Amino acid sequence: MSANVQRVIHVIKIAGVAGAERHLLALAAGQRAQGVDARIWALLAEGRRVPAFEEMTRARGIPLETLPIRGHFDRHLLPALTEKLYDAAPDLVHTHLLHADLYGVNAARAAGVPYVVSSRHNDNRALRHLLARKINRRMWQKVDAGIAISEAVRQFVLRTEGAPPQKLCTIHYGLDPQTVSAPTDARARLRAELGLSESTLLVGSVCRLIPVKRIDDGLRGFAHIVGDFPAVHYVIAGTGPQAPALRRLAHKLGIAEHVHFLGWRDDPSPVFAALDVLLAPSLREGFGLIFLEAMALGVPIVATRVSAIPEVVADGETGWLVPPRDPAAIAAALRQALSDPKRRRAFGQAGRRRLETRFTVQRMVERTLTLYRHLDSSTPCATL
Numbered sequence: 001m002s003a004n005v006q007r008v009i010h011v012i013k014i015a016g017v018a019g020a021e022r023h024l025l026a027l028a029a030g031q032r033a034q035g036v037d038a039r040i041w042a043l044l045a046e047g048r049r050v051p052a053f054e055e056m057t058r059a060r061g062i063p064l065e066t067l068p069i070r071g072h073f074d075r076h077l078l079p080a081l082t083e084k085l086y087d088a089a090p091d092l093v094h095t096h097l098l099h100a101d102l103y104g105v106n107a108a109r110a111a112g113v114p115y116v117v118s119s120r121h122n123d124n125r126a127l128r129h130l131l132a133r134k135i136n137r138r139m140w141q142k143v144d145a146g147i148a149i150s151e152a153v154r155q156f157v158l159r160t161e162g163a164p165p166q167k168l169c170t171i172h173y174g175l176d177p178q179t180v181s182a183p184t185d186a187r188a189r190l191r192a193e194l195g196l197s198e199s200t201l202l203v204g205s206v207c208r209l210i211p212v213k214r215i216d217d218g219l220r221g222f223a224h225i226v227g228d229f230p231a232v233h234y235v236i237a238g239t240g241p242q243a244p245a246l247r248r249l250a251h252k253l254g255i256a257e258h259v260h261f262l263g264w265r266d267d268p269s270p271v272f273a274a275l276d277v278l279l280a281p282s283l284r285e286g287f288g289l290i291f292l293e294a295m296a297l298g299v300p301i302v303a304t305r306v307s308a309i310p311e312v313v314a315d316g317e318t319g320w321l322v323p324p325r326d327p328a329a330i331a332a333a334l335r336q337a338l339s340d341p342k343r344r345r346a347f348g349q350a351g352r353r354r355l356e357t358r359f360t361v362q363r364m365v366e367r368t369l370t371l372y373r374h375l376d377s378s379t380p381c382a383t384l
Contacts, residue, residue, distance in 0.1 A: 004091065005115065005369075005373065007088075007090045008092045008093075009092075010027075010038065010039065010094045011041045012097055012100050013044075013069060015045060016050060016053075017052050017056065019286070019287065019288070019289045020121040022289060023121070024040065025056050027364065027368060028062045029062055031365055036369065040064050041084075042067070043066075043099055044066050046068060067080065069103070078106060078110075081104065085108055091113075091114055092115040092372060093105070093115075095108075095116070096119045101118050101136065106142070117144060118139060118147070120154075120156075120168075121287075123284055133160055133161060136161040140164060144167070145169065146163060147371065148168055150312075151308070152286070153308060166381060169384055171364060171367045173287045174360050174363055177352065183270060189270065190271065197231075200231055201229060201231060202235055202277075203277045204235040204237065205236050206271055207238045209238050210240045210241065213280075213282050214281040214325065215236060215246055215281065216242075218279050221281070222279075223255050223327075224328065225338070229338050232338060233260060234259045234279075236260070237263070238262075243261065246261070247261060276338065276344060277299070277300055278291075278303075279301075279330070281303070281304050282324075283304070285308055285309050288308065288312060295351035295354060295355040299351070300319050300348045303322070304324040305323060314350070317354075318350045318354055319347055320336060320337060370384060371383070
């Protein structure tokens with residue numbers, strides 16, 4: 001028997017626009033294009049607005065409603081959300097991230113929503129905390145199925161949350177390469193902005209400047225190669241609490257003149273398009289949409305062999321994978337990449353092909369809707 005799912009409400013806690021939020025925008029828009037009435041209900045901390053997310057939903061024609069959430073445990077939110085869901089009467093509630101799971105799943109069941117699905121977007125260490133594990137273990141008793149955005153995340157959830165394997169499917173993020181565009185002169189523009197010649201080689205990282213991204217390892221690895229490639233520069237696009245310490249480290253390593261902190265970029269595509277190599281020395285990545293964005297623009301990748309990265313970046317085909325916390329290995333990979341422009345181009349082209357065949361939005365949307373249709377089955381993931 002096929003589940004009849006025509007109206008879906010996605011619930012997510014929003015503080016900014018990062019990977020999970022951008023994934024949801026693509027998923028909801030794709031579902032609406034398939035005739036499903038997909039809507040987003042955003043939980044906002046203390047009712048604070050997130051104008052960028054609001055604009056993105058408007059641009060994609062996705063109905064958006066917001067509810068305030070006051071702290072981790074808000075005694076007013078559950079009854080308010082339950083009442084709203086009862087009035088909206090969706091066929092399915094799909095929750096994203098811990099706060100949405102805690103309130104959205106319970107509210108959906110209290111409101112009598114026929115089906116509930118939960119997505120897991122990361123393998124964050126905080127999710128190993130005893131309280132988070134208890135919350136999630138209870139949630140698995142109340143949901144019909146779950147989606148992990150990578151096999152690495154799926155294995156993490158099975159270990160830490162005790163999720164029933166037959167209920168938890170892997171559906172990779174998707175990206176429409178046509179949505180990733182940059183000016184044809186993006187390379188020249190960024191180099192001109194930085195006062196560099198057009199022939200300058202650029203290595204770049206695009207991320208939040210937080211410890212798990214290990215940009216300090218990137219700086220140390222880059223410091224090893226400056227003597228071999230005196231015209232190479234390292235650009236870092238992003239903000240975060242580690243920014244001052246990373247600037248100090250660049251000075252300490254004697255490479256400050258070759259390192260450029262670009263700050264936050266609302267649209268990072270021109271930065272990706274200007275790079276010769278994307279460097280991502282993370283300790284963890286639930287998936288890493290930046291890899292798909294780089295692949296869309298034909299940029300080869302040097303990244304760590306951790307979490308979901310090997311599922312996205314094909315070592316020796318679309319990039320170079322190295323051990324985590326290993327600046328010397330980063331340096332060796334960068335040397336290979338920077339010394340061989342033909343290989344860089346080949347890896348970039350292979351990355352674009354890999355995106356177009358394995359990580360499309362259409363594939364993500366179709367697999368998600370297939371899961372919805374089989375929620376009456378005891379093994380809904382078996383149909384994927």
